[in-house]
Amino acid sequence: MNTSVTPSTDSRLIAVVGATGNQGGSVVDALLGRGVRVRALVRDLGAPAAQRLAVRGVELTVGDLTDAASLDTLFDGVDAAFAMTTPIPGGTEQETAVGIAIADAAARAQVPHLVFSSVGGAERESGVPHFESKRRVEERIESLDVHHTFLRPVFFMDNLAGFSTSVEEGQVVVRMAMPGDIPLHMVAVGDIGKAAAAILLGGTAVEGTSVEVAGDSLTGEQIAQAIGAHAGLPARYEALPLEAIASFRDTAEMFRWFTETPAYQGDFAATRALVPDVLDFPSWLASSGWNPTASPRM
Template sequence: MEKYDMKLTRKTVVVVGATGLQGRAVTRHLLRDGWQVRALTRDPDGTQAIALAQAGAEVVRARMEDVDSLTAAAEGAWGLFSVQPTVGSPGTAPEFTAEDEVRWGVNVAEAAHAAGIGHLVFTSVAEADRHLEERLPVNLVSKWRIEQHIAALGLPATILRPVSFMENFTGGYALRNGTLSTGLAPEIPQQIMAVDDVGAVAALAFSRPEEWIGREVSLAGDEIAPVRIAAAIGKALGIPLPYVQVPIEAIRALSEDFAYANEWLNTRGYRADIPATRRIHPGTMDFDTWLERTGASQIAAFLDSARTTGQDA
C-alpha cells in the first residue's frame, strides 16, 4: 500500500458496468488496494453482483440508459470508472447499436459531471484518436465520440485505450468445431491485452490523480499472430487446436461493420506501445503468462461446458 495515498483510498469510487469483465477487474483491484467501491448494476440480485457484494463492494442498482439513476448512484463519490459494451458484446440485446453505446457513455459522463466527480476513468479503445486520419471501425468511432463528450464537459478525466482482449479467445466467439476460428489473418500479429491488467492500470490512475488526470494512454500486453495463439492454447490444454480463418465475405454476409473491423485489423490494426505499457504496469501479462495464470482454465471450463451441453465447440 505504500504507493497509494491512504487519504484517497478512504474515498468512494463508483464502478459502472461492475458485473462485466472490465468492471469486475477494476472492482477487484480497487478493493484490494483499500478503496470503497460502489458497484453499479442493473441486476443487484445476479450472481456476479452478489459476488461483488461478498467481496466488499456496495452494490447499487442503476442503468446506463437512465441518467437519473446514474446521477443518484454517483452522489457523494470521489471517483468513477466508466465502460460501455460494444455491439455484439456478451449480455447486450440483439438490437443494441453503436448509437446506444454512445448514448450510454454520454449519460455516464453527464452523471459524473452532475455529481461533481473528482476523477473519471473511461475505458475507450486503442487508435480511437485516429478518427480524423482514416476510416475506423464503428466500435472505435463510438468510443471516440464518448471521449469527445467527456472533454466537452471539462471533466477531470483519464482515458485508457486498450487493444483487443485476450479473453476474446475464451468462448464461443472464437472456439468452434474443435478449432480457433476468427476473421483475423493467420500470420498477421495482433495486439492483445488481459482485462485484469486494465483493472490494475485503472486502479493505479485513481491512486495518483495528480499524474493521471488529463492523460490519454494506449495499452497492450502482447503482439502475436492467431496461429501462434491457437498453438499456445493447444499446448496449454494438451489438445490439438488448429487455427481456421473465417472468410471475410462470410462475415460480411452477417455484418458489413464487423467485416470491415476484421479487414482493418488485418491491414492496419492497433499500434500501442507495449514497452510503454510495461513501464506503467510492470506486471502486464503476455499471452503465455495469461494462459498460465487464468486463460487456460477459462478456456478449459468453456470447452467442458460446451461438451456437457452438447454445443458445437
C-alpha cells in the same frame, strides 16, 4: 472468484460503471485488492451478480444507466469514477447515448477524475461501429469540464476462449477472418482492471491523457501454437475470408481494420508501468483455467 469481504484501508470512494460485467468487475477486483471503497450501480439488489458485490463490501445503488437521477446518485461525493460502455444489447447508438449520459452526470457531480475505458484506435477513424461509438463518448467527455483519462484496451485475450477456437480430431484449430501472419495486439481483461485502478488512484504518468494498453502481440499462427502448447495438442490456424463473417457487420469491420496495419498501437512500456506483472498470452492461458478441449466444436 474471491467473494470474501476486502477490508477497506483507503478512505477514498470510487464509482465503477459496469461492475457486474467482466471488465468493470476486473476494476472492482483491483480496487478492492488495494483496500479502496467501491460504489456500483445495479438494476436489482437481489440479482446474484449484485449479491456477489455486496458480500465483498461494495456499496450498491439501484438504478439504470439511462436514468440521470441514478447516475447522479452513483457519482455523488466520489473521489473518482471508472466508466465503460458496450453496444450490447441496444446497439452502438444506444451505447453512445449511455456514454454521453455518464459523461454529463460526471460533470454535474464534479467528479474529480473520470477514467473512461474506450478501445484501442478509437481516435484513429477506424470505421468500426463499436469503436466509433466510443469515440463519440470520448468527444463528449473532452467537451466537458471534467478531469479525465482515456484507457484504450486492445483485443481481449479472454475473447479467444469464447470464440475462434475449437478442438477437432485431437487438434486445436483457431479460425479468424485475418491472415495468419498479421500480429494482433491483445490484453487480459484482468490487466485492464489493474491499469484502471492504478490510474484512478493517481500518480501515474498517463493521467489526464490516453493510453492504449496491451500485454502481447502475436500473429494468428502464433496464437494457435500457444493454445496448442497450453492444451498439449497439435494446432493450426485457418484464415477465414472476410466474407465469411460479413453478416456480422461490426465484427467484420473490426477484422477488416485489423488487416490495415498498423491497427492497434498498444503502448507496451506504458502498460507495464501501470501493471508491472502484465500477462503475455501464454501466461494468461496458464492462469485462466480455460481448457480448450472442453469448448464446443465451432
